[in-house]
Amino acid sequence: MMETRRPKLRWPGFNELWERNRLGKISKLFSGGTPSSSQSNLYGGEIPFIRSGEINSTTTELFLTEKGLMESSAKMVNKGDLLYAIYGATSGEVAISKIRGAINQAILCIRPDIEKEFLKNWLLVNKEKILNKFLQGGQGNLSGEIVKSLEVCYPSLPEQQKIASFLSSVDERIELLERKKEKLEAYKKGVMQQIFTQQIRFKQDDGSEFPDWEEKRLGEVVKVQGGFAFKSEKFKQTGIPVIRISNISNNNNFIETENLVFYDTIKNDVNFTINKGDLLIAMSGATTGKSSIYNLNDKAYLNQRVGLFKRKSKSLCYAFLIQFVFSTMFKNQLKSLLVAGAQPNISSSDIESIKISLPEFEEQEKIAAFLNTIDENLETLDSQIQGLRTWKKGLLQQMFV
Structure with missing residues (x-):
């Protein structure tokens, strides 16, 4: 003992x-x-x-x-x-x-x-x-x-001090990475505002100007597909994942997988199938208006009250759409459309009514590539932070009684 x-x-x-x-x-x-x-x-x-x-x-x-x-x-x-x-x-x-x-x-x-x-x-x-x-x-x-x-x-004070000094250095490293991430997030937010208000413009490969942007409704270039009313009593532990509003994460831009449920294959599922890289939006509940990128390798099914952005015009670069939907330009318009009540909700037609300024396809690609690079750096920082926290947690279990 x-x-x-x-x-x-x-x-x-x-x-x-x-x-x-x-x-x-x-x-x-x-x-x-x-x-x-x-x-x-x-x-x-x-x-x-x-x-x-x-x-x-x-x-x-x-x-x-x-x-x-x-x-x-x-x-x-x-x-x-x-x-x-x-x-x-x-x-x-x-x-x-x-x-x-x-x-x-x-x-x-x-x-x-x-x-x-x-x-x-x-x-x-x-x-x-x-x-x-x-x-x-x-x-x-x-x-x-x-x-x-x-x-x-x-333990004795000298051992306490060694433990404290070591763990402080780990915490300082985590805080340093967190500050870097916060600064990069603030930079991205600022530069997105300038890009979508056209204060910053990209140039063509030969150095010439791109044409002026054209204002459209989202519904002209995308369809927001609603989900299927899956029967909760038929949810399973294995099968095809069903993405519900609870899987739209409040913590990051990707799917929350902790409470995933599964379903057997349904007939004529093409309209309700989600593939890796698809953009989703919560249309009711606590996360209404929050978007997530589906980042799992296997296909999934779209549950009711979750919207799937489907491109319907070749003039739209889907990666550009994703960046726009995560911008304050989109969020501010969405906020004015939310229907308040027992819980907020929004319809596909509401989302499709939001205005988007579209540059030429090639400029969309350049904008998306630039912002995606920042996202990749943010993901790297987040991975390093989570890795250090997990490592520290494992050490703590062994260093204390």
């Missing part, structure tokens, strides 16, 4: 058992509070007001006045303090604060006697274990008393 206090992976020269202690005995902990939202003079000042979803951010949505801080139970924390989210969906999230500001009651500030970077990663490693033990069915909140009662295993 005592051997469980030795991690699987250690630096040479360290072999002693790790100590075990309650977090409340090796840390000072406090939470904050929220000023009354009915008193406007408590907000709009210069003090960042950190809420649980912002513990790892460099800025905040809300700011307090000095009066707001003094007349509430909000508490100040310093840049470099260890913050732990204890309420709702963010319960168990942990970060070292990047700013000095005030915290609300959904956050604990932990000032440990042990190395804080070590403790941060110990809390990350044990997040699921903590939530499963103290939150029934994933519902409810943690508390200061619960966190104080957590039994932390930790």
Whole structure:
């Protein structure tokens, strides 16, 4: 039993058992509070007001006045303090604060006697274990008393420092890649705006100008094909994938595969078949208006309330269409067409009514190739980020007890 206090992976020269202690005995902990939202003079000042979803951010949505801080139970924390989210969906999230500001009651500030970077990663490693033990069915909140009662295993300070230093360098590498990705995303967004408003124009191979762009309705060059009403009771674990609105990802430009369902072959399926590279759009539900590129190798079926963009004019380059649909030009027009109700929805004819300015086919190809290169670089960065996170997660399991 005592051997469980030795991690699987250690630096040479360290072999002693790790100590075990309650977090409340090796840390000072406090939470904050929220000023009354009915008193406007408590907000709009210069003090960042950190809420649980912002513990790892460099800025905040809300700011307090000095009066707001003094007349509430909000508490100040310093840049470099260890913050732990204890309420709702963010319960168990942990970060070292990047700013000095005030915290609300959904956050604990932990000032440990042990190395804080070590403790941060110990809390990350044990997040699921903590939530499963103290939150029934994933519902409810943690508390200061619960966190104080957590039994932390930790080595000598020199070993803590080695672990902390190593993991900090991994985190810095991840953050560097994330910043590069954010900058490239911002660059692409800006350059797309300039391209689709024709502030930037491409030239022909001989250096001459391309003809003026021509404004059309999307319906003149594409058909938005609606899906088939597949019977949910006939969904299977194998067969042909059925792409539903839940498979249109909110996180990236590709299909969400975690909740894929499958179906047997249907007759006359040509209108409802999706192939790799096809562009899809959610037409109802929480992801209404969100588009995804179908990136799986096998063909799939199109479920109802998912739209498939089908090219019907040779004047349209499909890769250009994809870039346009992911642009703010398309999204802003789409937003004005959304039908609000119990849940938003949009029709094929609505989408086909959206205006698109079309350059000559060759210029479309040049634009698409340029933007696709940026997308490829973004995908490479994302792959590197996810790879590092997975590698770090595997290491954490072996470096902590």
